[in-house]
Amino acid sequence: MKIKRFIGTDMREVLRRVRQDQGPDAVILSNRRVEGGIEVIAALDYDEALMQHALGPKAAPAQEVVHADARESSSEAAIAPRDGNAVTDAVARTRAAETTAVPVREEIASQAALRTGDDPALDGLRSELSSLRGLLETQLSGLLWKNNARRSPMRAQVLRNMARIGVAADVANTVANRLEPVDNIKALWRQPLITLAQAIPVIRDPLLSEGGIAALIGPTGVGKTTTIAKIAARHAMRHGTDDMALVCADAYRIGAREHLEAFGNIIGVKVHSASDSAELNRILDRLQSKKLVLIDTEGLSQRDRDLARRLAAWRDQETRVRFYLTLSAASQEAGLDETVRQFASIPVAGAVVTKIDEAAQLGCIISTLIRHDLGAAWLSDGQRIPDDLHPAEKKKLWLVNQAVECLECNEPRIDERTMAENYGHVSMANA
Numbered sequence: 001m002k003i004k005r006f007i008g009t010d011m012r013e014v015l016r017r018v019r020q021d022q023g024p025d026a027v028i029l030s031n032r033r034v035e036g037g038i039e040v041i042a043a044l045d046y047d048e049a050l051m052q053h054a055l056g057p058k059a060a061p062a063q064e065v066v067h068a069d070a071r072e073s074s075s076e077a078a079i080a081p082r083d084g085n086a087v088t089d090a091v092a093r094t095r096a097a098e099t100t101a102v103p104v105r106e107e108i109a110s111q112a113a114l115r116t117g118d119d120p121a122l123d124g125l126r127s128e129l130s131s132l133r134g135l136l137e138t139q140l141s142g143l144l145w146k147n148n149a150r151r152s153p154m155r156a157q158v159l160r161n162m163a164r165i166g167v168a169a170d171v172a173n174t175v176a177n178r179l180e181p182v183d184n185i186k187a188l189w190r191q192p193l194i195t196l197a198q199a200i201p202v203i204r205d206p207l208l209s210e211g212g213i214a215a216l217i218g219p220t221g222v223g224k225t226t227t228i229a230k231i232a233a234r235h236a237m238r239h240g241t242d243d244m245a246l247v248c249a250d251a252y253r254i255g256a257r258e259h260l261e262a263f264g265n266i267i268g269v270k271v272h273s274a275s276d277s278a279e280l281n282r283i284l285d286r287l288q289s290k291k292l293v294l295i296d297t298e299g300l301s302q303r304d305r306d307l308a309r310r311l312a313a314w315r316d317q318e319t320r321v322r323f324y325l326t327l328s329a330a331s332q333e334a335g336l337d338e339t340v341r342q343f344a345s346i347p348v349a350g351a352v353v354t355k356i357d358e359a360a361q362l363g364c365i366i367s368t369l370i371r372h373d374l375g376a377a378w379l380s381d382g383q384r385i386p387d388d389l390h391p392a393e394k395k396k397l398w399l400v401n402q403a404v405e406c407l408e409c410n411e412p413r414i415d416e417r418t419m420a421e422n423y424g425h426v427s428m429a430n431a
Contacts, residue, residue: 002022002043002044003029003041003042003043003044004021004022004041004042004043004044005039005040005041005042006018006021006039006040006041006042007034007036007037007038007039007040008037008038008040009036009037009038010037010038010121011031011038011040012121013037014031014037014038014039014040015040018040018042022042022043022044023044025044026042026043026044027042027043027044028040028041028042029041029042029043154181154188155176155179157188158172158175158176158179158188158192159172159173159176160414161188161189161192162175162176162192162196162363163412163414164407164411164412164414165361165362165363165403165404165406165407166333166360166361166362166363166364166366166367166403166412167196167363167366167367168333168363168364168367168371170367170371171199171366171367171370171371174199174370175192175195175196175199176192178195178199179191179192179195189404193397193400193401193404194397196366196400197396197397197399197400198396199370200366200369200370200376200396200399200400201369201370201373201374201375201376202375202376202377202392202393202396203349203350203375203376203377203392203393204391204393205349205350205377205378205391205392205393207231207292207322207377208231208234208235208238208292211243211290211291211292212292212293212322213284213293213295213320213321213322214231214292214293214294214295214321214322214323214324214349215249215294215295215296215297215314215317215321215322215323215324216228216294216295216296216297216323216324216326216352217297217300217314217323217324217325217326217343217346217348218299218300218325218326218327218339218343218352219299219300219301219302219326219328219339220253220299220300220301221299221328222299222326222327222328222331222354222355223326223328223354223355223380224296224297224299224326225256225259225260225296226354226380226383226385227326227352227354227378227380227389228246228260228294228296229260229263229385229386230380230385230386230388230389231294231378231386231389232244232246232263232267232269232292232294233267233385233386234386234389235292236267236268236269237386239291239292241267241268241269243289243290243291243292244269244290244291244292244293244294245269245270245271245272245287245290245292245293245294246260246263246264246269246270246271246272246293246294246296247271247272247273247274247280247283247284247287247293247294247295247296248260248261248271248272248273248274248296249273249274249280249295249296249297249298250296250297250298250299252298252299253298253299256296256298257271257273260296272287276313277313277316277317280295280317281317284317284320284321295321297314298310300343302335302338302339302341302342302343303338303342307342308345311343311345311346312345314346315345315346318346318347322349323346323347323348323349324348324349324350324351324352324377324378325339325340325343325346325348325350325351325352325374326351326352326354327339327340327351327352327353327354327365327368328353328354328355328358329353329354329355329356329358329359329362329364329365330355330358330359330360331364331365332364333364333367333368336364336365336368337368337371337372340368340372340374348374349377350374350375350376350377350378350392351369351374351375351376351377352376352377352378352379352380353365353369353376353378353379353380353392353399354380355380355381356379356380356381356399356402357381357382357388359406360406360409360410361403361406361410361412362399362400362402362403362406363403366399366400366403375392376392377391377392378390378391378392379391379392379395379399381402
């Protein structure tokens, strides 16, 4: 039996040297970290019976050993530092009895090493590959955008205009695909805006005409209570207040009930309070004779850990309550998308878009409505009750015009690098 000591910077290098020197039949007797790298004791023509005889009857029976053609996964567990003095043949023989490993094929071991990420060299290689990939994608997206802009300058300008009002790249690309070829510079705004307005999903909400039980749900601070006050005031102007009731189901926000009661006292409508689902059921049973019942719910953050349970409680009411998802136009696009996804477990009759007058860019809310095919029922652009509430079905083009007017107060910087990053990736995804 030929025993030899190998030292290298990492386990992969040492195993490669073992294979080159002793061949694939070599057996790893031990390994440890030493100054300057990894030390491996390997043997050729390994004889387990001979080793047991040399170690004596008190030695533990030797387990399966690792052959030199096994790679990282079989060696990672053995790389841990071990105590010991200078390596001698006797120490090597002792460690041979203590070594426990299973022969592994080279490909499987390599994949396991990539998954564990314990090898610093592999981590560095993975990081470099990720950086190169990002660099290549950025370069490719830039080339795609420049190529498309050169082939169709009018279309490129349409996309720039869409980006200026905050329309997301995927939505703007869809709008541009629906356009007839634009060859008139005067049509670069008008035609795309008309097409964008036509793409906005809206619904004709029968709440004021037919009544029913309606609840406004959504994140905290989006204007649910104010919107309920506007709807209630408009209903009171048309039908009076005798057949209307308000319900405060917000047991979390301080002053929520007092806020709604103050408004109820102004228009002469009684406000009921429900602290849980069971109490809400009892209140709704008593209010069956009312034509219109409006429920003000608590604000639910889309990242609330208790969101699923609280939405499940509202889902129990879906047979008798019409839900409206309330969204603030002043929110960022990512936040709006996240809110729609998290509240998707509740079937909503439509969306109520609030704070249009406070938004720096309205393209974000427009993109969200189009992307999720979420029909807008009401649009709100101020605090005046009930004047600043509009049926969405008649205000699609008005909403787009408001988005353009926002440019007078806030002109975003849209450079070619931004366009390449946004629209180049869209082009690659559609390729």
